[in-house]
Amino acid sequence: MSDLEARFHDLLSQIVPVDSAAAERARARQDQLTKPPGALGALEDLSVRLAAVFGSERPTPERAAVIVCAGDHGVTDEGVSAFPASVTPAMVANFLMDTPSGPGGAAVNALSRSIGARVYVLDVGVNAALPESPRLIAAKVRSGTRNLRREAAMTREETLQAVFAGVRAAEQAIADGADLLVAGEMGIGNTTPAAAVTARLLALDPADVTGRGTGVDNAQLDHKITVIRDALARQASAPTDPLGVLADLGGLELAAMLGVMLAGARARRAVILDGFVEGAAALIAVQLQARVRDYLFPAGLCAERGHGAQLAYLGFSPLFDLSLRLGEGTGGVLAVPLFRAAAASLREMLTFQEAGLLGD
Ligand SMILES: Cc1cc2ncn([C@H]3O[C@H](COP(=O)(O)O)[C@@H](O)[C@H]3O)c2cc1C
Numbered sequence: 344m345s346d347l348e349a350r351f352h353d354l355l356s357q358i359v360p361v362d363s364a365a366a367e368r369a370r371a372r373q374d375q376l377t378k379p380p381g382a383l384g385a386l387e388d389l390s391v392r393l394a395a396v397f398g399s400e401r402p403t404p405e406r407a408a409v410i411v412c413a414g415d416h417g418v419t420d421e422g423v424s425a426f427p428a429s430v431t432p433a434m435v436a437n438f439l440m441d442t443p444s445g446p447g448g449a450a451v452n453a454l455s456r457s458i459g460a461r462v463y464v465l466d467v468g469v470n471a472a473l474p475e476s477p478r479l480i481a482a483k484v485r486s487g488t489r490n491l492r493r494e495a496a497m498t499r500e501e502t503l504q505a506v507f508a509g510v511r512a513a514e515q516a517i518a519d520g521a522d523l524l525v526a527g528e529m530g531i532g533n534t535t536p537a538a539a540v541t542a543r544l545l546a547l548d549p550a551d552v553t554g555r556g557t558g559v560d561n562a563q564l565d566h567k568i569t570v571i572r573d574a575l576a577r578q579a580s581a582p583t584d585p586l587g588v589l590a591d592l593g594g595l596e597l598a599a600m601l602g603v604m605l606a607g608a609r610a611r612r613a614v615i616l617d618g619f620v621e622g623a624a625a626l627i628a629v630q631l632q633a634r635v636r637d638y639l640f641p642a643g644l645c646a647e648r649g650h651g652a653q654l655a656y657l658g659f660s661p662l663f664d665l666s667l668r669l670g671e672g673t674g675g676v677l678a679v680p681l682f683r684a685a686a687a688s689l690r691e692m693l694t695f696q697e698a699g700l701l702g703d
Pocket residue numbers: 423424425426430434528529530531532533534535555556557558559669670671
């Protein structure tokens with residue numbers, strides 16, 4: 344076993360179960376707060392899950408960090424995206440650019456500013472030199488993956504290197520004070536590996552989990568499905584080996600997002616999932632270590648086909664449906680105020696007794 348592989352097994356074994364006693368206390372408290380039991384709906388369930396993660400019936404998840412993991416994809420040679428691969432480095436430069444409103448001119452930057460979340464940009468595989476920036480975590484493993492239609496996208500070692508880059512980025516964000524981590528991504532072509540991984544791990548037909556990504560037309564969508572079928576037909580990875588599936592069919596930024604999820608769970612932080620590409624990384628995470636599931640939280644349902652199947656497998660109901668189909672972490676960022684509000688209900692509402700609303 345390689346050194347990285349041994350460290351990876353250690354990481355998986357260091358993830359402890361969430362605090363179910365704190366969850367029970369939070370549930371009991373929700374039932375005593377000044378409202379009809381259950382009246383705060385999904386916010387109550389969210390607050391109870393946060394209590395379990397943070398080990399307190401009065402959790403204070405305030406500070407949020409988005410880690411935008413970036414990488415390129417050899418499979419873009421097959422024409423699977425509506426945009427050229429050169430958009431990946433251009434968008435990373437956009438994430439890092441100084442603008443009159445503050446750092447970064449992309450959707451994830453603007454939405455993060457609007458809710459007070461910090462954005463970290465992690466390069467694990469962009470196929471270009473990137474501008475230097477204090478906001479860029481430079482950890483390039485290789486300049487893009489191999490073409491997964493023809494061969495394994497990554498070696499296991501490359502995969503683990505990208506995973507640990509994600510681990511380190513998450514640890515940095517946590518050291519900077521983050522309670523809530525949003526896993527985000529940028530990588531032209533990455534809805535193809537996300538669909539391939541989802542199809543293999545959930546044993547679903549590629550046609551049922553492949554969407555239009557950046558907006559391919561019907562003919563391009565059929566072609567994208569064919570590319571994924573060819574990749575699966577290589578039979579280079581067994582569904583029983585999630586890390587092997589990630590190396591074979593995934594991508595460097597998917598591996599880095601897996602690292603963010605595992606490091607977040609190990610540090611007992613909540614990790615908010617954004618869209619379909621994060622969802623694929625989440626499937627790998629829970630198949631490797633079932634305990635991770637309790638540290639993961641859905642945000643909204645995104646418009647990419649297959650996201651619903653991922654959430655159903657994970658046992659999550661989305662918090663909203665705004666028809667987002669962007670990625671970057673945008674949906675995850677939008678969920679942050681709901682997390683703060685759910686926790687505030689537990690901390691700040693009075694019980695019937697405290698409010699003097701009980702007869703005796
Ligand atoms: C300008 C632009 C900004 C983006 N931000 C996120 N994505 C999203 O689209 C890509 C995935 O879709 P596909 O698999 O079809 O290429 C990823 O980079 C994802 O982050 C973007 C895409 C574009 C074009």
